[in-house]
Amino acid sequence: MxxxxxxxxxxxxxxxxxxxxxxxxLWKHLYLLPLSVFLGFIVTFFTTYTIAVQLDHVKPDFPYISDGGACPPESCIFGQMLNMTAVLLGLTVYVRYSLVEDYYSCGHMRARWERWLNVAGAVCGMSGAVGISIVGNFQVTNALGMHLLGAMLAFFLGVFYCWIQVPITYRTRPDMTRPWLTWVRLLIAVLCSVLFISGWVCAAATPAEFSHRLTNSIKACNASEIPDSEWGMPSHGWEYHVCSTASEWAVGLLFSVFLLTFVYEFRLVTVEKPxxxxxxxxxxxxxxxxxxxxxxxxxxxxxxxxxxxxxxxxxxxxxxxxxxxxxxxxxxxxx
Incomplete structure (x- = not known):
C-alpha cells in the first residue's frame, strides 16, 4: 500500500x-541579545523614572525602581518593557548555557560539578527572568506580595547568577573568553552582593511611619503628600530610604552591565534554525x-x-x- x-x-x-x-x-549576530537586554533595562528604568517625576508621582530623590512604574501611564510602559526584556534575558541565559554545555561536551571541562554549575546558572537565570516579568506586571500599588516575590527572584537570583558565572568564566579561559573578563565579572558580583545586602538592611531600618506615608503617597500617585520640608530630614528616616533605593538602582545597573559582558562570547556564535x-x-x-x-x-x-x-x-x-x-x-x- x-x-x-x-x-x-x-x-x-x-x-x-x-x-x-x-x-x-543560521542566526547570526547573537551578541545583540545581551546588548538588547542591557538597553532594555536602561531605557525602562530611566524612562519611567522621568515620566513619574514630571507627573509628580514620585520624589526625584530618590524612589525605588518599581515606584517609578507604579502609576499610569508609566506603569504601562514599565510592564510592557520589562516583559520584553525578560524574554530577551531568557534567550540570553539559554544561549549562554548552550555555549558552555558545548564547551563541556568537547572535553574542555571534565569535572561533573562544572556541568551542574552550568545547569544551576540556567535555572537561576530563567527564574530571575520570570521574577522580572512579575515585577513589571504586579505593581507595588496593586499586589504588594507578588511584587516583593518577583523582586526577590529578580535581585537575589540575579546576584547568584553573577556568582555562578564567575567560576564558569574562569574555567572557559582562554579558549572561549579572556582572563580580564573573569576579574570584571568577579568585581561586579562582589559589588552586587554588598549593595544587595545594604539595600535590604537599610529598608528594614527605615522607620515604619515613614515607610507607611511613602507607600500611601505612591498609591495615591501624589508625591506632594509628603511635604518638601519633611523630605530629606534624617529624623524621618529619609537617609535609610535613600540608602535602600540607591542600592537597588546600583544592583540593577550593575547586573545590566554584567549581562553586557556576554557580548564578547556571543560575538562569534551562530545558531542553526530549528x-x-x-x-x-x-x-x-x-x-x-x-x-x-x-x-x-x-x-x-x-x-x-x-x-x-x-x-x-x-x-x-x-x-x-x-x-x-x-x-x-x-x-x-x-x-
Missing amino acids: DRREVGTFNDRNRRGGEGSCHKMR KLLRVASVLHQRRWVGIECLEPPPPLLARRSRRVPPTVAPVSTGAHRHAYSTVNQAEGGVS
Whole structure:
C-alpha cells in the first residue's frame, strides 16, 4: 500500500531538485541579545523614572525602581518593557548555557560539578527572568506580595547568577573568553552582593511611619503628600530610604552591565534554525511513520510492503548514515 513520505522539508529535493533547501540556515549576530537586554533595562528604568517625576508621582530623590512604574501611564510602559526584556534575558541565559554545555561536551571541562554549575546558572537565570516579568506586571500599588516575590527572584537570583558565572568564566579561559573578563565579572558580583545586602538592611531600618506615608503617597500617585520640608530630614528616616533605593538602582545597573559582558562570547556564535517536520498518516490505516534523515536518502522510498518492522536500525553506508524511526499502531492499539 502506498504511503506518503515523512521527513524534513528539505526532503522535497531528494530526487535531484534544487540544492538551496539543503543549505544550513543560521542566526547570526547573537551578541545583540545581551546588548538588547542591557538597553532594555536602561531605557525602562530611566524612562519611567522621568515620566513619574514630571507627573509628580514620585520624589526625584530618590524612589525605588518599581515606584517609578507604579502609576499610569508609566506603569504601562514599565510592564510592557520589562516583559520584553525578560524574554530577551531568557534567550540570553539559554544561549549562554548552550555555549558552555558545548564547551563541556568537547572535553574542555571534565569535572561533573562544572556541568551542574552550568545547569544551576540556567535555572537561576530563567527564574530571575520570570521574577522580572512579575515585577513589571504586579505593581507595588496593586499586589504588594507578588511584587516583593518577583523582586526577590529578580535581585537575589540575579546576584547568584553573577556568582555562578564567575567560576564558569574562569574555567572557559582562554579558549572561549579572556582572563580580564573573569576579574570584571568577579568585581561586579562582589559589588552586587554588598549593595544587595545594604539595600535590604537599610529598608528594614527605615522607620515604619515613614515607610507607611511613602507607600500611601505612591498609591495615591501624589508625591506632594509628603511635604518638601519633611523630605530629606534624617529624623524621618529619609537617609535609610535613600540608602535602600540607591542600592537597588546600583544592583540593577550593575547586573545590566554584567549581562553586557556576554557580548564578547556571543560575538562569534551562530545558531542553526530549528528544522520543521511534517507528519503524514498512512491512508486507510491507523499507522504513523516518522523519518528523520541526516542526509537525503536514496530515491527508492516511495513504496514498501504492507508489513513495516517496528524499528529499523541505523544503516551505515560509507561515511554517511541514515537514521530511520517508525512507530506502528495496530488496529486495536499501539504495538
